[in-house]
Amino acid sequence: MPRHPSLIPLSHDHHHGLALALRCRKQALGRLKPLGIQGLKERAQELKEFFRASLVPHFAAEEGVLFLFMRSSIPESEHLIQELLAEHEQLRGWLGRLEEEKHLAKILFEAADLLERHIRREERELFPLFEAHAASGGAESVGKEIAKMIKHEHP
Secondary structure: OOOOHHHHHHHHHHHHHHHHHHHHHHHHOOOOOOOHHHHHHHHHHHHHHHHHHHHHHHHHHHHHHHHHHHHHHOHHHHHHHHHHHHHHHHHHHHHHHOOOOOOHHHHHHHHHHHHHHHHHHHHHHHHHHHHHHHHHOOHHHHHHHHHHHOOOOOO
């Protein structure tokens, strides 16, 4: 089933995040060139840039629009939203650790692993819950607000 139009900008970011998470894990395992600290620093820089350019507005859209809408119109989403918010905080915490050279491979791998698990959870649990209730009203305005916040055109 195709994704609800309101969620497409978020899913677009998720696609890029999953690809980056894979590159980061491969780099951490020594499977991407350049190898060693140079490659690790390049992937860490790529992850920091993705966070700044994509995840900061993405999290703002989720926290300030999608989660608020779901809390008010889909009460059963509360527990899941609390867990996703905690993951947002964990991801923000990993960002500061990407400056460390010691154990950078482990840091990069674990940050990427959390990013992937978080994205997959939103795609597999949160978004279907939203879509199951989207017809109840308000979903279109949610989509427009999300699109404004993450700079994607609303379909």
